[in-house]
Amino acid sequence: DIQMTQSPSSLSASVGDRVTITCQASRDIDNYLNWYQQKPGKAPKLLIYDASNLETGVPSRFSGSGSGTDFTFTISSLQPEDIATYYCQQYKDPYNDFGGGTKVEIK
Amino acid sequence: EEQLVESGGGLVKPGGSLRLSCAASGFTFIDAWMTWVRQAPGKGLEWLGRIKSKSDGETPDYAAPARGRFTISRDDSKNTLYLHMSSLKTDDTAVYYCSTEPAKLWGQGTLVTVSP
Numbered sequence: 001d002i003q004m005t006q007s008p009s010s011l012s013a014s015v016g017d018r019v020t021i022t023c024q025a026s027r028d029i030d031n032y033l034n035w036y037q038q039k040p041g042k043a044p045k046l047l048i049y050d051a052s053n054l055e056t057g058v059p060s061r062f063s064g065s066g067s068g069t070d071f072t073f074t075i076s077s078l079q080p081e082d083i084a085t086y087y088c089q090q091y092k093d094p095y096n097d098f099g100g101g102t103k104v105e106i107k
Numbered sequence: 108e109e110q111l112v113e114s115g116g117g118l119v120k121p122g123g124s125l126r127l128s129c130a131a132s133g134f135t136f137i138d139a140w141m142t143w144v145r146q147a148p149g150k151g152l153e154w155l156g157r158i159k160s161k162s163d164g165e166t167p168d169y170a171a172p173a174r175g176r177f178t179i180s181r182d183d184s185k186n187t188l189y190l191h192m193s194s195l196k197t198d199d200t201a202v203y204y205c206s207t208e209p210a211k212l213w214g215q216g217t218l219v220t221v222s223p
């Protein structure tokens with residue numbers, strides 16, 4: 001199985017700040033990576049697919065980059081409604097493991 | 108409207124069995140690959156497995172926690188996905204989600220509690 005290491009596990013930032021989350025795969029996954037947002041008590045929501053493609057309807061302040069083993073998820077200007085936990089997920093391997101998650105809070 | 112609705116969760120004793128259902132509507136279920144994901148209380152997401160469409164062989168893949176105890180199946184005539192769980196352990200306590208693959212559509216989740 002491919003292990004996905006996500007960091008940090010939590011962060012606190014101010015409204016308007018640029019927020020960056022990283023995800024590292026234990027081996028090359030090309031660009032087969034999703035990013036999700038999950039708010040408390042809700043199902044995850046797909047934000048980014050194929051490492052850098054924005055899902056329809058998702059605000060443009062969200063972006064993703066990377067390929068191979070190293071990936072980055074960015075919120076260009078943090079908004080109050082962005083408070084959530086974010087997860088990466090690989091789908092190169094048949095077993096589509098998730099990263100451990102990053103909890104984003106407002107400072 | 109595209110929708111997934113899980114059901115079948117509840118309280119079960121260790122060693123027991125349970126079958127979860129995921130009813131699909133608003134899209135062509137027969138062509139969809141479907142996935143189960145769970146989330147233990149206060150923990151992260153855990154991918155359990157998938158089943159491919161019938162045209163792609165309807166073969167399941169299972170993550171390590173699900174192999175040997177969980178079975179994913181589908182009834183395309185009923186637009187329904189299933190997760191059969193047996194030999195349940197307290198560690199299986201979680202909210203169980205079904206999703207399409209790619210995971211653009213998710214259900215609301217159903218809570219399974221395994222407790223003596």
